[in-house]
Amino acid sequence: MASMPPPLPAASHAPSGERVPLPRWSRAVVKVGSNLIAPEGGRLSTRHLLGIARLIAGLREGGREVVLVSSGAVAAGRALLGGHEGRAIPAKQALAALGQPRMFEAWARLFDGPSAQVLLAYDDLRNRRRFVNAKNTLRELLRLGVLPIVNENDSVAVDELRVGDNDNLAAHVAVLVDADLLLILSDVDALYEADPRRHPGAGRIARVEAIDEAVMALAGGAGSAVGTGGMRTKLEAAAKAAARGIATVVARGSCPMALEALARGECPGTLFAATASRVSAKRHWMHHALGCEGRLRIDAGAVRALRERGASLLPAGVREVQGSFRAGDAVEVLAEGEERPFAKGIAQYDASDLRRIAGRPSTEFPALLGYEGPETAIHRDDLVLL
Numbered sequence: 001m002a003s004m005p006p007p008l009p010a011a012s013h014a015p016s017g018e019r020v021p022l023p024r025w026s027r028a029v030v031k032v033g034s035n036l037i038a039p040e041g042g043r044l045s046t047r048h049l050l051g052i053a054r055l056i057a058g059l060r061e062g063g064r065e066v067v068l069v070s071s072g073a074v075a076a077g078r079a080l081l082g083g084h085e086g087r088a089i090p091a092k093q094a095l096a097a098l099g100q101p102r103m104f105e106a107w108a109r110l111f112d113g114p115s116a117q118v119l120l121a122y123d124d125l126r127n128r129r130r131f132v133n134a135k136n137t138l139r140e141l142l143r144l145g146v147l148p149i150v151n152e153n154d155s156v157a158v159d160e161l162r163v164g165d166n167d168n169l170a171a172h173v174a175v176l177v178d179a180d181l182l183l184i185l186s187d188v189d190a191l192y193e194a195d196p197r198r199h200p201g202a203g204r205i206a207r208v209e210a211i212d213e214a215v216m217a218l219a220g221g222a223g224s225a226v227g228t229g230g231m232r233t234k235l236e237a238a239a240k241a242a243a244r245g246i247a248t249v250v251a252r253g254s255c256p257m258a259l260e261a262l263a264r265g266e267c268p269g270t271l272f273a274a275t276a277s278r279v280s281a282k283r284h285w286m287h288h289a290l291g292c293e294g295r296l297r298i299d300a301g302a303v304r305a306l307r308e309r310g311a312s313l314l315p316a317g318v319r320e321v322q323g324s325f326r327a328g329d330a331v332e333v334l335a336e337g338e339e340r341p342f343a344k345g346i347a348q349y350d351a352s353d354l355r356r357i358a359g360r361p362s363t364e365f366p367a368l369l370g371y372e373g374p375e376t377a378i379h380r381d382d383l384v385l386l
Contacts, residue, residue, distance in 0.1 A: 019206075020207045021266060022247075023181065023273075024180070025181040026180055027142070027178065027180055028179055028181040029066075029068075029179045030185065031183065032069070032071065032185050032253060033184075037049065037106070038072060044075075046106070047254075048253055051256055051259050052185060055262060055263055056111075056147070069150045072151075073151055074096050076098070076106075077094070077095030077098035079099075080098055080102065081095070113147065114147070116147070117149050118150045124153075129327055132348065138150075138173075139177070150173055152166055167233040168233060168236055170182060174246050175240070181246065182248040184250045184251070185251055190205065191208065191235075191269075191270040192205060204269075205218075205270050206270060207273065208238075208273065216235055234248075234250050239272075241274070245274045247273055248271070249267050251270075283384045295323060296318050296332070296354075297319045297320040297322075297335070298313065298317045298334070302317025303335045306333070306383065307342070310380055311380055314376055315358055315360060315377045316360060319336055319359065321354050325351045329346070330345065331345060333345060342385060343385050343386060345383035348374045348377055349373060349374070353369055354377060357369065
């Protein structure tokens with residue numbers, strides 16, 4: 001029998017017997033793996049989805065917001081074709097196109113309220129205009145009380161169809177929607193001190209404070225017949241989320257007791273702590289990583305709204321637009337008569353369009369622009385005070 005690897009330093013994780021509470025959260029991204037949707041590589045099944053849907057419904061009834069990121073499109077397409085095993089990229093794209101509506105339908109019929117399918121690729125997260133559009137869409141769906149069900153747009157993806165696509169996609173979505181928590185549900189119940197299949201006595205790691213080389217060394221390969229991710233991709237996703245102030249939980253989605261624990265606010269698997277607060281992480285990112293492409297001067301009423309109420313910046317409060325920025329670019333915000341910016345944010349409009357609607361109410365936007373744009377020049381979620 002292989003010897004057990006040396007344990008992690010005691011300060012790096014909580015022992016397996018500790019009951020770890022979930023951090024306080026109001027918005028979560030829940031990622032569900034392929035093996036929960038199509039168990040043992042078979043057809044779509046509600047065997048595990050019913051319990052997960054009950055959990056999500058209960059959380060939403062309690063006033064929380066949830067975005068669901070679901071794997072399973074390729075698996076659903078494969079099952080519809082009697083187990084067709086296309087390994088080339090075009091074959092996987094075809095299977096995804098076939099399976100995406102079935103995967104969405106399998107989820108949507110489990111919820112009483114409305115659900116919306118949102119297909120994303122990594123290009124949508126890298127391209128500034130697509131990023132803003134995706135963020136606005138998800139934000140509006142949540143405001144309307146709709147459950148967004150996100151899947152990677154595998155029918156047109158190429159490089160994205162690689163190991164760990166939806167684990168990492170879920171982390172990107174968590175950043176996109178300013179989530180407080182990323183919950184990864186799969187056939188893996190936690191991170192262990194060693195592979196529990198080879199070392200039955202390996203202990204569960206209840207809490208990880210930081211994902212370092214020692215933690216990454218514990219990751220194994222893919223363990224699912226239909227999924228494309230393993231523990232390594234879950235750690236990669238948790239690291240991405242932690243860097244932006246978002247905690248991550250990895251838990252077994254097929255275990256009713258685990259789902260009940262999550263509903264109670266307890267972590268039944270492994271909790272990966274955020275390395276910074278969500279506010280401070282976003283402030284640091286916007287302050288230091290985003291170069292500003294323009295400036296907005298705003299009136300005194302808008303200044304008070306931003307400083308005292310944490311409100312969004314409306315075009316009605318904008319008095320001057322400087323620069324030639326595009327929607328998705330960062331801009332500085334200054335009070336009239338001042339030269340030092342007091343805020344920084346991501347513009348919802350191109351500079352040319354914002355000039356047309358500056359100082360005007362939203363009811364005039366369609367006539368001035370020729371389209372019905374966002375009500376805000378900078379949304380409060382995309383603005384930090386300096």
